[in-house]
Amino acid sequence: MSKYNLTHLKELESEAIYVIREVFAQFEKPGILFSGGKDSIVVTHLARKAFWPARIPFPLVHIDTGHNFPETIAFRNDLAKEIGAELVVPLVQESIDKGRVREETGKDASRNWLQITTLLDAIEENGFDALMGGARRDEEKARAKERFFSHRDDFGQWDPKNQRPELWNIFNGKKNFGEHFRVFPISNWTEMDVWQYILSENIAIPSLYIAHNRDVIRRGGTWLPNSEFIKLREGEEIVNKKIRFRTLGDITITGGDESDADTLEKIVAEVAAARQTERGNRADDKRSETSMEDRKKEGYF
Amino acid sequence: MDNTYLDMELLRFTTAGSVDDGKSTLIGRLLYDSKSIFEDQLDQVETSSKKRGLDHTDLALLTDGLRDEREQGITIDVAYRYFATPKRKFIIADTPGHIQYTRNMVTGASTANLALILIDARHGVVEQTCRHSFIASLLQIPHLVVCINKMDLVDYSEEVFEKIKAQYESFAAKLDVHDIRFIPISALKGDNVVNKSEKMSWYQGSTLLYTLENIHIASDQNHIDCRFPVQTVIRPKQDEYHDFRGYAGRVAGGVFKKGDEVAVLPSGFTSKIQAIHTMTGEIDEAFAPMSVTMTLEDDIDLGRGDMIVRTHNRPDVSQEVDIMLCWFNQTGPMPRAKFTLMHASNEVKAMINKVQYKLDINTLHRNEEDLDIKMNDILRVSVRTTKPLMKDSYRKNRLTGSVILVDDATNETVAAGMII
Ligand SMILES: Nc1nc2c(ncn2[C@@H]2O[C@H](COP(=O)(O)OP(=O)(O)O)[C@@H](O)[C@H]2O)c(=O)[nH]1
Numbered sequence: 001m002s003k004y005n006l007t008h009l010k011e012l013e014s015e016a017i018y019v020i021r022e023v024f025a026q027f028e029k030p031g032i033l034f035s036g037g038k039d040s041i042v043v044t045h046l047a048r049k050a051f052w053p054a055r056i057p058f059p060l061v062h063i064d065t066g067h068n069f070p071e072t073i074a075f076r077n078d079l080a081k082e083i084g085a086e087l088v089v090p091l092v093q094e095s096i097d098k099g100r101v102r103e104e105t106g107k108d109a110s111r112n113w114l115q116i117t118t119l120l121d122a123i124e125e126n127g128f129d130a131l132m133g134g135a136r137r138d139e140e141k142a143r144a145k146e147r148f149f150s151h152r153d154d155f156g157q158w159d160p161k162n163q164r165p166e167l168w169n170i171f172n173g174k175k176n177f178g179e180h181f182r183v184f185p186i187s188n189w190t191e192m193d194v195w196q197y198i199l200s201e202n203i204a205i206p207s208l209y210i211a212h213n214r215d216v217i218r219r220g221g222t223w224l225p226n227s228e229f230i231k232l233r234e235g236e237e238i239v240n241k242k243i244r245f246r247t248l249g250d251i252t253i254t255g256g257d258e259s260d261a262d263t264l265e266k267i268v269a270e271v272a273a274a275r276q277t278e279r280g281n282r283a284d285d286k287r288s289e290t291s292m293e294d295r296k297k298e299g300y301f
Numbered sequence: 302m303d304n305t306y307l308d309m310e311l312l313r314f315t316t317a318g319s320v321d322d323g324k325s326t327l328i329g330r331l332l333y334d335s336k337s338i339f340e341d342q343l344d345q346v347e348t349s350s351k352k353r354g355l356d357h358t359d360l361a362l363l364t365d366g367l368r369d370e371r372e373q374g375i376t377i378d379v380a381y382r383y384f385a386t387p388k389r390k391f392i393i394a395d396t397p398g399h400i401q402y403t404r405n406m407v408t409g410a411s412t413a414n415l416a417l418i419l420i421d422a423r424h425g426v427v428e429q430t431c432r433h434s435f436i437a438s439l440l441q442i443p444h445l446v447v448c449i450n451k452m453d454l455v456d457y458s459e460e461v462f463e464k465i466k467a468q469y470e471s472f473a474a475k476l477d478v479h480d481i482r483f484i485p486i487s488a489l490k491g492d493n494v495v496n497k498s499e500k501m502s503w504y505q506g507s508t509l510l511y512t513l514e515n516i517h518i519a520s521d522q523n524h525i526d527c528r529f530p531v532q533t534v535i536r537p538k539q540d541e542y543h544d545f546r547g548y549a550g551r552v553a554g555g556v557f558k559k560g561d562e563v564a565v566l567p568s569g570f571t572s573k574i575q576a577i578h579t580m581t582g583e584i585d586e587a588f589a590p591m592s593v594t595m596t597l598e599d600d601i602d603l604g605r606g607d608m609i610v611r612t613h614n615r616p617d618v619s620q621e622v623d624i625m626l627c628w629f630n631q632t633g634p635m636p637r638a639k640f641t642l643m644h645a646s647n648e649v650k651a652m653i654n655k656v657q658y659k660l661d662i663n664t665l666h667r668n669e670e671d672l673d674i675k676m677n678d679i680l681r682v683s684v685r686t687t688k689p690l691m692k693d694s695y696r697k698n699r700l701t702g703s704v705i706l707v708d709d710a711t712n713e714t715v716a717a718g719m720i721i
Binding site: 005007008166 | 309310379380382383385390392404408411412519522524533542545549550551578579590591594605641643644645699703704705713714
């Protein structure tokens, strides 16, 4: 490789840092939507790099469904402390208590849809005008056309027909009062890029990603973690398996895979050989083929 | 661990072809043969293929987002897709070839190192082939790969291939592209896509994938003319960095070295680079497209929108600029309308003073009579700005030579332009 040439990871890193700095420069009150998953952890890491030696000038915003893995919460708190970032934690439970949303019932109930209201309320209350997230275009069909700077109207909704063209590296973050943007600095990364980057930068991630023994239940073709929120159904039993999670969402809907990958190197090898897309195990995407598109239009991440 | 992954380069390419030339099939094949398709995605495609009554798995359905839209006549847009081989990671800007969508092709082309142009071997060069090629040339995509597809339907004939090649070359003489290659393929059967075709032994060249993996892209960046648009100023609040004043940005051209004499534009003050910072330590030099933070030896008042350059190699600083403009919006501009012009990290107010001509992108004819600006028009205009731009010609630098126009009333990006 010639001397003045970047590896693809360095080029992706540089692109993401550029985008994050644009957000800082173009918006008044930006934040990072922090889910505790590896993608938002990478975005946070990139934000540190973008402003070093200053501290990251954004709060970490975590929409707390109350259905978390305890490991995620501990990790979030430690990270915020370590990097000196402010934490903003809007609670779905509060939206329920205030009567803004009603808890789903039935056997596949989850708090996934409810988060949208909590998020949009939090945007309004805190006056956020841009929220950065770790979504990638390779994750899902509906995201292949997503912009880096994704405009949301004053109801927080995404209009796929009315997105601004993005050319070169010029990002138009202009908006009217009440509107906001979602920004995706790692749009161009794949799952493999994310893992390689975590490995090469030695970024700390929640232990959930690494193979560990856990009580789980076989459901919907995946291993759902046992938790206080889960009710055993007819014929189901709790077993202990060595598993790891490829994505982290609510503990109620995130399935794990049996795995022996207990180091980052082994995870990368496993991802390289993987036969299933990472979202394949998320019950929220399985509800309907277009479910992601539907949620996005409503203002999902 | 196998570390080759950490040595990969990134190639961004755009695809274009008329409807039914086989673009989706080709992309599907590249994704499939490079094992970028997961089992659950393949399952979905198999199910959809059956639903449509096909007896084979239609790889084109892997990118069916756009196909469905096309059928329903709704949004047609640029979709980005990813695949990797041990040598390179690829980003495909997949743009629909429909006649109206100049805007999407321009968008997809703006970041591409390479354009992949598809021609149906049965039809040869058609109007849309010319249009796509012209846009690739206008957007200064350094490499063109012309795939003559459906060779299986013309008996893998060398004569057909050579005829289309000659036809294309005679048209391409008018273009500003210097690296054009031709590959005879069958996207459906896989000939010369990933594997060399046994049916076309007369073809001595490389397969498409080999070409994509090996085409030389390191010199696509401008490493001569140093340009550093300042995005923001970093002033840490921590005591230990009390006096730190760093200029954050992404190198848009050239190589900046510690100790270099630099000028700051538009003020013209000069100083030296004290250090180039990254979180993992200081580095001796920074080149495009690296994101870094620079400190200067002197305290100079400088901020977002300013540009750091070398003292002896400066961009043009001017309030008059000629631009090849591509108009994106449904409605044309009002007479004497003002826009916000975004250029590098700079933002100024601008007005279109004069439309010089409109370009017919099929014939490259310059029309000086009909100067009405409509959606998807490409025009040469003279623009006046309220503050100076630090600009290069687009031919010299795609980043300091490009602009967008934003309508202040709607905030929409209404046009994109290349500085002449
Ligand atoms: N015989 C043959 N058919 C092809 C080839 N490539 C594509 N096709 C067919 O041409 C039609 C249009 O292809 P598609 O990929 O959907 O075209 P697109 O509109 O450019 O995306 C489909 O029926 C394909 O199966 C090829 O190399 N040979």
